[in-house]
Amino acid sequence: MERREVVKVEKFDGSPAFSTTNDHVQTSYPFMQGQHGFDLVDGDKNALGFMELLGMQDFSPSLLDMIQVPIPPAQAPNVQVVTESPPELLNQPATPNSSSISSASSEGLNDEPVNKSVDDEVEEQEKNKKELKPKKTNQKRQREPRFAFMTKSEVDHLEDGYRWRKYGQKAVKNSPFPRSYYRCTTASCIVKKRVERSFSDPSVVVTTYEGQHTHPSPVMPRPNFIGPASDSGFSSTAAFAMPMQRRLSFYQQHQSRQQQPPFVNSFSPLGFGYNGSTTNAAAINYLQYEKRFCSSSGSTLLKDHGLLQDLVPSHMLKEE
């Protein structure tokens, strides 16, 4: 029962970096900065961080509204991605200042030249457009806040509890991997997400959510697991809210449609006997995320154990 996921929390420059690691799935949360001691990428600035890389230049205060998670100041500063992957892949700063990922905005943090953090590839891709596009968010159409997840997974489309409909796919410049565009199938819900595989590290999938769900997850009865999060207001409509309580059952129901590679079955991130590694990945990611950000104590970061148990069906957690 102990094999859930390994959460890594590392600090560089006082920046908490963390990522969740499962046997086969790992997620990083480069985003989330601002408020509560975080630094959110300022849309006006040249975001130096991951968000920017991901095209988060549009991150605006609105995001803060969406992401209202009480985060311990201590952990706040830079959310950095830490991965087991080779540095080159995710650009993980092994050094204290390396940072990366998301140091964005405010003050010196973003000024950091950032050692290219997250993914070179992403960096390349997104960066270009970012820089090219200063900020037009004000006048022209404004985008919904985006939220990105970097997940180490074998499958591209991570199941997150919501139903998505693919509406496009484009080749990514400088990358052999295409980017897929999905839209929430729920009527009236305008949430979209982009999924692309890291060029630098094919094992990493970058999922970017845009907008907020205006409805509960179609696959989950009720978000009771959101406990603390609810207080923060983060639970109900976060665009990236990935209810995964029933995610697995959902997955089972729909896996047929979730183009699952054969090998998926062999990958049970948490040792779950599920074939939906994607599901697990997303679930874990989210859980980790929530746990981390919603908990007010820093210690929580290191205590994710109970998390899955609470959120994930016992059979899932059942290590085997």
Added chain:
DNA sequence: CGATTTTGACCGGCGC
């Protein structure tokens, strides 16, 4: 048969 995926065309923004 309805829902979803595929995929080329189209659109708008931006740099040159």
Added chain:
DNA sequence: GCGCCGGTCAAAATCG
């Protein structure tokens, strides 16, 4: 104005 590029549309194909 032109071309590039990211993002979206929509008809056709596919799936269950």
